[in-house]
Structure formats: C-alpha cells, structure tokens
Amino acid sequence: MAIRKKPARRLKSEIGGHGDFPEETMDKYKEPDTWTVITALDRILDMAQHSQLSDEFWESVKNPLAFLNKELDLTNIQIVALAMLVESGEPMSWKDMSDYLGCSRLSVMVYSEEIEGLVTKRWAVRKDVRDLYGVHEGLVLVRGVVTALRHNKSFVPEKIDGFTEQQFVDRLERHVGKNINDPRASFEDDEEWMLEFAKANSHLPLCREVLRFNNIHVQSLLLLIVVDYAQWEGSDSEGLTLQTIDSLYPDEYECDFMREELTKGTHPLIQCGYVEHKCDEGQADTNQYMLTRKAKTELLSAYTPSHSRCRNMKSADRFLKGHATIKEKSLFFNISDQKQIDRLTQLLSTESLPTIQKRLEEQGMRKGFACLFYGAPGTGKTETVLQIARQTGRDLMQVDIAGLRDKWVGESEKNIKEVFTHYRRLCHTSEVMPILFFNEADAIINKRTENVEHSVDKMDNAMQNIILQEIEVLDGILIATTNLTSNLDKAFERRFLYKMEFHKPNTEVKTKIWRSMLKDISADDAHQLASHFDFSGGQIENIARKRTVDYILSGKFASLGEIEDYCRAELLVNKNARRIGFTS
Structure with a gap:
C-alpha cells in the first residue's frame, strides 16, 4: 500500500530567496537542537518525497541520518526505507517505494539487497502486496518496531538462536499457539518466522532436517505436525487434520498438490518416514497426520512434550472443581421447580445412580444422564448445578465453551473431543463419577447452520455433531445450562433426558x-x-x-x-x- 502523500516539499536549493516564501515556511526546514528517533525519521520522510534519492537529498538529511545511523545501527538507505514503512503501516512493494521517491522501480531495486537487510535484522518480513494489477513482492515491519521507535529506542528482536531441543519446540508451540487466536496474525508470517527460527537453530537435528527440504510449505508442515505432537501427545486427538491444513495453506496449485500427496501417501514427509497417516482402530485415516516413531526418536530424542494439553489435564485436572470446595448456599424456588431439583438430586446420589444405570444397561438402554437447565438469567441454574455436585459428592468438570473455539479449522473439533476423552478417563479413575458441566452452552446447542458458506459455521456444525455423538454414547452425567431454548437444535432436545425450566420466583x-x-x-x-x-x-x-x-x-x-x-x-x-x- 502506498504512503499517504504529504504536500510535497522542495529542496532548499529549489526555493530561491527567502522573499519567495513566508518565514513560517522556512522555519519548517530549521533543524531542531536535539533529534529524537521520530523527529529524525519524519524529517527524512519529508525530504525523501519526490527526491529521486539525489545527491542533494542525501546532503539535506545528513544530520538526521548521522543521528539514526548511531541510534539504530542501520545504513542510510535502510533508514529511508524504515521511514516509509513506518508511515505506511502496511506492506510496501518496490513500486510503492519508487512512487513515493519519484524515481523508477529499478532505481530502488538497486538497493534491494541492502533494504532487505531489514529482514535479516528481523525488523521486517517479506509480504506480498496485492492490487488491481496483481501480486508484488513487498516488505512490512514486524510488530514491536514502531512501539520501540516511538519510545526513542532501537528495536531489539526476540532471541531465536542458541536454543536446546526442548526450548526450541516449547518456543515454537507458544508462538503458533499465541497466533491461533490473534486476528492480526497471518499464517504467511508464521511460515517466515518458523523458517528463520529453524535457520537460527540449525545445530538441532529437527532444524537440520527441516532445512534439508527446499519448499517452505513442506518445512512449515513438518513444524506444524511437531506443534500438534507437543499439544496433543498421548491423547486421542493427536494428529494434524486435513481441515486445519486446508484453513492455513492457500488455494494454489503447489498447495493443492501437497494436499493430494498427503492423502495418497506420496508426500515427501511421508516418503522419508517422518510423518504417517493416523491409525484409527486399525484403519489409516488419510485425513489426519502425525509424527512417526522414527521422527520422535531421531529428531526429538531430547524433547518431552511437557506442555501438551493432554498431560496438563492429567496432571493438574485444571477443569475439575472438587465437590468439597463448593460452599453450601440456600436456594429458594417455586414448588414445581424445587420438586424437579430434589428428584434429580436424589437420582444422582451415589446410592441411587449405580442401581438405575445397571437396570438401564440390563434392558439395553443408554445409561448416561444428559440434563438441560434452561430459564431466564439469574434464576439459579448455575448455582443449582454446584449444589447438586456438593450434595451428591461429585466433582465438577466445568468446560469453558469459548475456550474450545479455535481459529484453526479442525482444532476446535479436537478440543471438544479431548474434553469427552478426558471426562471418560476421569469416570474410570475417580471413586465417584464426576459431572461434566457445560455452562452457558447456548453457542454449541443452537440450531445447526444449513447451507454453510463460512469456515466458522462449518466449525460450529462440526463441534455440534461431535457433541451429539458423544451424548449418544455417554455413560456419565452431563448438565448444560442455557438462557434461551427458542433456538435449541431438535437433535439436542431429543438427547437431553431431563429438561428443567427455571422460572422466576413467585x-x-x-x-x-x-x-x-x-x-x-x-x-x-x-x-x-x-x-x-x-x-x-x-x-x-x-x-x-x-x-x-x-x-x-x-x-x-x-x-x-x-x-x-x-x-x-x-x-x-x-x-x-x-x-x-x-x-x-
């Protein structure tokens, strides 16, 4: 995107005598007693417009350039490019720069190697610029540069070299995980960052193998599958899905060919034995890919996925609220509501539930209990769930619905699968069966979208389908609360055995x-x-x-x-x- 042009300023020699211009105009060309990074860049930006990078231009900005050479440790042409990129705030192509400077594109590209030194210094990244005439190579500043300059400081990029194997994968996982939910982040930038990160740590076996491939999409895909391993190791959700790959990589021939190779098993990462189709009940799932034992042994022998979501849930049970920690609270309801609550509490008691489930199983019926609490806000739905858990001695696995949603298509589905996987694990390992609690579940039990066009709608529908399947085979206790039932999907309505309305009190x-x-x-x-x-x-x-x-x-x-x-x-x-x- 081109810089928003300011009114052109002519060089001093073009102005003539003082009598040709008002005194206030001439004051604009006076240099300050003390430069700051911003004032120096602003002066260079003003004088650069239509300057054609002439000798006279360089002479006119020698003082602010000398100041910035010392403060920022950049060359003269890098400083000019920096000033234009700061002002633009968006990617600039060589043509954008030449238009601002008033010279040919080739005149600017003479300095291309030096200007791209900003990429080497990690002040900028390469970014395509799209306009009516096509796609052009360009540059954009990385986040943090403008903030540093605004505080009169030089930008110091994050340290990315000298990492151990454990540190490398942990840092890679944090970077990708952080950008998943950052709307400003783009996968194209992530690919560039991952490649630079691998180059800076080429002493590691994983990075050496990544750099052996000469295609950035192959390189980034291997690193993404490593991230998936870091996040989901040991769980049913381990394996990068084709849905996630579709959402990240562009619709172009090279990437479409990559997708085809993955499903056919002819992709270079599969051929070299680092990636394989996930095995699901003895069958190869050609839409899900995970690291092979060879990759984990040869490339990640010194890495332990200590931050995986599966391990976190196993070790910390971060979703689990112990029944003994719930404070007793007196609740008051209309008679009809109180009768339903008392009946459900008795049903879920440790004395009654095992007998009821055994009888249901003997008759070939589903033995899980899915309950829906609905009603206006403030009518006590959430607190009732807490008090039922306390009274029945059942711990509560409370699920953050918003936290299940993921920017990457395919990952949200894995999140919700892992919730049920972990709940089943808790049911097997806990002395008393816990309650799975979906609070304010409106977003995931509303009517499914028909004729979906957007990836978000597809994701929500996929999540709902998984929840419906899981409720169908549920052996435990699920309670969901919602303020609205007018938009409740009929499939969910059928699967909730107990539907209890909470009325406003009389x-x-x-x-x-x-x-x-x-x-x-x-x-x-x-x-x-x-x-x-x-x-x-x-x-x-x-x-x-x-x-x-x-x-x-x-x-x-x-x-x-x-x-x-x-x-x-x-x-x-x-x-x-x-x-x-x-x-x-």
Missing part, C-alpha cells in the same frame, strides 16, 4: 430470598419488596451486594426506602437493556 419465594439476603429486614418489608419488584434471585443478590457496599462505606444499613431506590435503579438498568450483575 412472591412467596421472593420473600424468602429477600430475607435470606437481607437478614435484618422484617417479614413485612421483605414481602413488600417481593410484591413490588419482579426480580430474579440474581437481581435480589445484586441489591443485597449494593446495600453491603454502602454499609462498608457509611457504617449504616440502608433503610427500606433506600433499598427501594436500589430496586428502581435495577429496573432502570433492565429497561435500557444494559443489565449489570449476577447471571446464572
């Missing part, structure tokens, strides 16, 4: 909630509040918290009138659809 129940939250108010005051305000339990808790905060600040409890003011403020928030506070 006046009698609200009175109990008010008294439990504000223990110093009278029964009559609590009834008055319950009658006047149609609040959920979560909203009442909001009011109680506000009253407690005011007590901490003032040293006195709010009166009934002041509590009603809190309530009216809560109603105002609802009226404007900007509700703040507790949700279930």
Whole structure:
C-alpha cells in the first residue's frame, strides 16, 4: 500500500530567496537542537518525497541520518526505507517505494539487497502486496518496531538462536499457539518466522532436517505436525487434520498438490518416514497426520512434550472443581421447580445412580444422564448445578465453551473431543463419577447452520455433531445450562433426558430470598419488596451486594426506602437493556 502523500516539499536549493516564501515556511526546514528517533525519521520522510534519492537529498538529511545511523545501527538507505514503512503501516512493494521517491522501480531495486537487510535484522518480513494489477513482492515491519521507535529506542528482536531441543519446540508451540487466536496474525508470517527460527537453530537435528527440504510449505508442515505432537501427545486427538491444513495453506496449485500427496501417501514427509497417516482402530485415516516413531526418536530424542494439553489435564485436572470446595448456599424456588431439583438430586446420589444405570444397561438402554437447565438469567441454574455436585459428592468438570473455539479449522473439533476423552478417563479413575458441566452452552446447542458458506459455521456444525455423538454414547452425567431454548437444535432436545425450566420466583419465594439476603429486614418489608419488584434471585443478590457496599462505606444499613431506590435503579438498568450483575 502506498504512503499517504504529504504536500510535497522542495529542496532548499529549489526555493530561491527567502522573499519567495513566508518565514513560517522556512522555519519548517530549521533543524531542531536535539533529534529524537521520530523527529529524525519524519524529517527524512519529508525530504525523501519526490527526491529521486539525489545527491542533494542525501546532503539535506545528513544530520538526521548521522543521528539514526548511531541510534539504530542501520545504513542510510535502510533508514529511508524504515521511514516509509513506518508511515505506511502496511506492506510496501518496490513500486510503492519508487512512487513515493519519484524515481523508477529499478532505481530502488538497486538497493534491494541492502533494504532487505531489514529482514535479516528481523525488523521486517517479506509480504506480498496485492492490487488491481496483481501480486508484488513487498516488505512490512514486524510488530514491536514502531512501539520501540516511538519510545526513542532501537528495536531489539526476540532471541531465536542458541536454543536446546526442548526450548526450541516449547518456543515454537507458544508462538503458533499465541497466533491461533490473534486476528492480526497471518499464517504467511508464521511460515517466515518458523523458517528463520529453524535457520537460527540449525545445530538441532529437527532444524537440520527441516532445512534439508527446499519448499517452505513442506518445512512449515513438518513444524506444524511437531506443534500438534507437543499439544496433543498421548491423547486421542493427536494428529494434524486435513481441515486445519486446508484453513492455513492457500488455494494454489503447489498447495493443492501437497494436499493430494498427503492423502495418497506420496508426500515427501511421508516418503522419508517422518510423518504417517493416523491409525484409527486399525484403519489409516488419510485425513489426519502425525509424527512417526522414527521422527520422535531421531529428531526429538531430547524433547518431552511437557506442555501438551493432554498431560496438563492429567496432571493438574485444571477443569475439575472438587465437590468439597463448593460452599453450601440456600436456594429458594417455586414448588414445581424445587420438586424437579430434589428428584434429580436424589437420582444422582451415589446410592441411587449405580442401581438405575445397571437396570438401564440390563434392558439395553443408554445409561448416561444428559440434563438441560434452561430459564431466564439469574434464576439459579448455575448455582443449582454446584449444589447438586456438593450434595451428591461429585466433582465438577466445568468446560469453558469459548475456550474450545479455535481459529484453526479442525482444532476446535479436537478440543471438544479431548474434553469427552478426558471426562471418560476421569469416570474410570475417580471413586465417584464426576459431572461434566457445560455452562452457558447456548453457542454449541443452537440450531445447526444449513447451507454453510463460512469456515466458522462449518466449525460450529462440526463441534455440534461431535457433541451429539458423544451424548449418544455417554455413560456419565452431563448438565448444560442455557438462557434461551427458542433456538435449541431438535437433535439436542431429543438427547437431553431431563429438561428443567427455571422460572422466576413467585412472591412467596421472593420473600424468602429477600430475607435470606437481607437478614435484618422484617417479614413485612421483605414481602413488600417481593410484591413490588419482579426480580430474579440474581437481581435480589445484586441489591443485597449494593446495600453491603454502602454499609462498608457509611457504617449504616440502608433503610427500606433506600433499598427501594436500589430496586428502581435495577429496573432502570433492565429497561435500557444494559443489565449489570449476577447471571446464572
């Protein structure tokens, strides 16, 4: 992209006498007493426009150039290119640079080797520039350069050399993992970074083999499969999927040929024995690829995948909430709701559930229990799940739905598969069967998208299909909560054995909630509040918290009138659809 051009400034010799221009115009050419990185770059950028890189131009900027030569350790032409790249903020082609400088493209390309020294120094990366006339080679600054210059400092690239095998793969995994969820990141940049990283550590067996291939897509693919091994070693989800590869590599002949070679088993990485099709129940899965034993032994003998998601879950059980850590909390519901909750709690008790599951199995029926809690926000769905877990002595494996989504197509599906794989493992190793808990599950149980066009829709549909399959063969306990059921997929509706609606509390129940939250108010005051305000339990808790905060600040409890003011403020928030506070 070309630089947004400023009004052209002529060189001093073109201006003539002082009488031809106002004094303020001439002041613009006065040099400051002290240069900064930004003021020096700005002066060079101004004088470079339409300068044709003439001798006169170089003479006119010799002072800011001398300052920047010392501060940034760059050559003169690198500094000019840096000034243009900073101003552009986007990739620039040789033509973009020549247009700004007012000279031919060849005149700029004379300096191409020196300008590309910015890539060697890792200040910039190569990036194609696309316009109406095609695709052109270009450069763009790496992240962090402008921030350093803005603080009057030289940019210091991250250290990428001298790594051990363990450090190399861990750093590679962190870089790729970080960029997965960064919308600013592009895989093209990742490929360049991975290649530079491998070159900087050519003493390692893995890097030596990567550099033996002369195709960047082959090189990056081997490193991506190493990342997959680092993240999923030892789990059912190990293996890079063709879906992920499709989402990363461009639709062009070279990459399409690579995909064909992978599925046929003729790809160079398969031929040399470093990659193989994943074996699934004795059958080769031609759409999933993993490292061979040879690769792990010869290229990664000194590496242990200690950061793999599978190991993390095994060692730390980071999703597991122990039932003993859940605090007891009094909950109040309408009679019909309370009966359903009590019945389900009894069913899930350690005394009842094994007998019920055994009887179901004897009759050839599914023995898993999938339950859906639905209702308005603040009606106690989440807290009910916690209290059921506490009362039945069952630990809770709570799943972060948003965390399952992955920018790379195919990885989200692996994430959700790993959730169920780990849950099954917990069921086998735990003394008491835990509960798998999908809180606020609206995003993954809504109606599947038909006639999908976008990769996000395909990913969501694929995730939903996996969840449906897993519920079908579930042997344990799954509870999902949602605020909305109008868009619930019919396939999910059929698979939830228990569907429990949580209604807003009636006046009698609200009175109990008010008294439990504000223990110093009278029964009559609590009834008055319950009658006047149609609040959920979560909203009442909001009011109680506000009253407690005011007590901490003032040293006195709010009166009934002041509590009603809190309530009216809560109603105002609802009226404007900007509700703040507790949700279930």
